[in-house]
Amino acid sequence: MGVTTERLPRSQVLLEIEVEDDRLETFMEKASRRLAQRVRIPGFRPGKAPRQIVERTLGRPALIQEALELLLPDAYSEVIAEQKIDAIGQPAFDLKSMEPLVVSATVPVRPTVDLKDYSALRVPRTEVTVAQEQIEEAITNLRRRFATLDPVDRAIEWGDTVRADVTVTVDGQEEEHKEEDAEFGVLQGSTVSLPGFLDHLIGLARGGPYAIEFALPEDFIAADLAGKTAHYSVTVHEVKQEILPDLDDAFVKSLDDAELETVEQLRERMERNVRAQAEASGVTAYQEEVLDLLLANSELDYPELLVEREVDRMVDQQSDHASHTPEQLEQWLQQIGRTELEVREELHPRADLAVKRALVLGELAMGEGLTVEEDEIEAEIDRGMDQFIGASRGEMPEEQKAAFRQMFDTPDYRASIRNQMLTTATLGRLVEIASQPEGEGEEPRARGSRRRRGARAEGDDATEAEGGEDADAAIVSGASTADTEGAGTSPAAGSEA
Structure with a gap:
């Protein structure tokens, strides 16, 4: 076969494949027999019409199209292997010519990542402070858990x-939503x-019905509203004071x-808790x-395919796995009043950022030779x-323990643990580099374009290769190793230097 290749933007390769006449002829015969079985041709039993009759009845283009379906899988695999193309997804085929038979294939390939001199990266850390107001707010929230509600x-x-009783309609929607005897808190920020509904309740007394109208925000999550x-x-039946x-x-x-007896001890406990939360948030913000x-x-440079896979994952997560079937997905979309296109377009920027973060983290893991050992995964499965x-594990029969472990010890779960732990270790290393004083650190990394992710150069030691494989597996499978809302939402939040 004649093959030409062209590198395209967004980590794609364009292949142009010309199929030899004798190879095409072999598959034209197979295509003729297959079509003769499927298509009713007058005067012939199924599968018995000769090729000339099939071609005359259905036309040569139909025969070539059928032959393509038969020959393309093997032909494409041969070309990919011969050209050493690192494909990470299915190609998009396009028939360029029938005489001679020329087919193009646009192939998504492994991304390229150049981290530049990351050893010189420095970011000053901000000291975590806790205001007295934060402590008082935490104490108030605790008291709220034991509050009583008195009618006023x-x-x-x-x-x-x-x-x-609350009834609501929105312009453009015929159906009204009504709830009788609903009880809810009128809390700022909720x-x-x-x-905007709660704001318009302030100042209303018991009674009604009250007519309330207001415009929804222009950036409201339900775009159609x-x-x-x-x-x-609104008819107010009762107002209760906390x-x-x-x-x-x-x-x-x-x-x-047992450790708390006085208000002073409670304040000290709350201050420790608030400070711990602030420090955890500070670590997350610093990591991001x-x-x-x-x-x-x-x-x-990365293919759009990776972003689309991440969007798929996010849709599945947001819909509570409703995307597993078209019927469930359609039902979920109706519940939120959105189309699938609207949801995907809204998620696309976050998915794109998640992919980029995952790619640089994967490259950093490979560059630093970071790996996850099997015994670490085993320990994490045990913790899960x-x-x-719970405590009953020690009293369980061994057979029952083995059955429970089988539930946890699956390839998908192990891969998830590996990716999460690798992300944790990589973020920890990145924080370690960035938090060093100015002028300190390792020798600068060489600048210039890195080799394609997943390709192994001569001299790579086993540790670096394993780290690269761990990171690559997450990228190619579409798993995000950096959370879409921020890298610190994984257990990496505690891995500061």
């Missing part, structure tokens, strides 16, 4: 709980029904915590800042079993 004869205020007017009818317990030693003792700086300094089964 006054207008609705923020913090109240309301019991009401959303009940549609955004954005900017439209919502019409409410009564918090007094903050005294008696309240602290009622928490039934460093990762995005690494990304900004890198050069990437402990969390699932």
